[in-house]
Amino acid sequence: MDASTPGGTERRMPGEAGLVFNVSMLLTETLGSRRRYELESAEFRYDEGRTPVEGSVRLTHTDGAILAEAWLTLEVEEICGRCLEPFEQALMVELQEEFWPGSHPLRREPEEIPDGREGFPITDSLLDLQEALRQYVEMNRPMQPICRPDCAGAGAATAPDAAAVTESTETPVDHRWAALEELRREVR
Numbered sequence: 001m002d003a004s005t006p007g008g009t010e011r012r013m014p015g016e017a018g019l020v021f022n023v024s025m026l027l028t029e030t031l032g033s034r035r036r037y038e039l040e041s042a043e044f045r046y047d048e049g050r051t052p053v054e055g056s057v058r059l060t061h062t063d064g065a066i067l068a069e070a071w072l073t074l075e076v077e078e079i080c081g082r083c084l085e086p087f088e089q090a091l092m093v094e095l096q097e098e099f100w101p102g103s104h105p106l107r108r109e110p111e112e113i114p115d116g117r118e119g120f121p122i123t124d125s126l127l128d129l130q131e132a133l134r135q136y137v138e139m140n141r142p143m144q145p146i147c148r149p150d151c152a153g154a155g156a157a158t159a160p161d162a163a164a165v166t167e168s169t170e171t172p173v174d175h176r177w178a179a180l181e182e183l184r185r186e187v188r
């Protein structure tokens with residue numbers, strides 16, 4: 001067993017938000033080898049804070065990389081575009097990304113991501129879904145979040161009052177016009 005990979009197993013690492021997976025063993029196994037994980041107490045970090053993530057993750061050893069597929073649900077905080085109140089927006093994210101080891105598991109020299117392939121790095125045999133998930137969440141967040149389809153907006157309850165205010169302001173406007181007319185007459 002490789003002494004540089006403590007534990008030397010494919011078990012999911014505890015700690016770090018539950019989105020980190022030790023792939024040291026998987027990388028040494030035959031192509032097509034797979035692991036499937038159900039997330040437990042995983043947390044997603046983003047600008048607005050932390051939020052639980054649920055779902056499953058499948059890791060597959062491909063040619064030199066790990067294909068990560070994940071089916072996740074989480075809620076992120078949004079501000080409603082109508083009533084301007086914060087609310088929890090539920091998101092479903094289907095993630096599919098390749099992760100590349102910084103060095104071959106059996107050799108120690110660094111390895112480049114091949115031309116034409118994209119992906120995220122595997123650091124010290126740890127595959128961390130956090131950054132990939134952050135990008136997917138950003139793509140999936142609504143451009144104009146609405147707390148609920150029938151949200152009438154912040155002004156809804158006070159709309160009649162607003163109309164009344166508009167009407168009542170017409171009189172002062174008239175007064176000002178009158179004053180202006182008076183001024184004009186004086187100028188002439």
Ligand SMILES: [Zn+2]
Nearest residue numbers: 080083147151
């Ligand atoms: Zn709203």
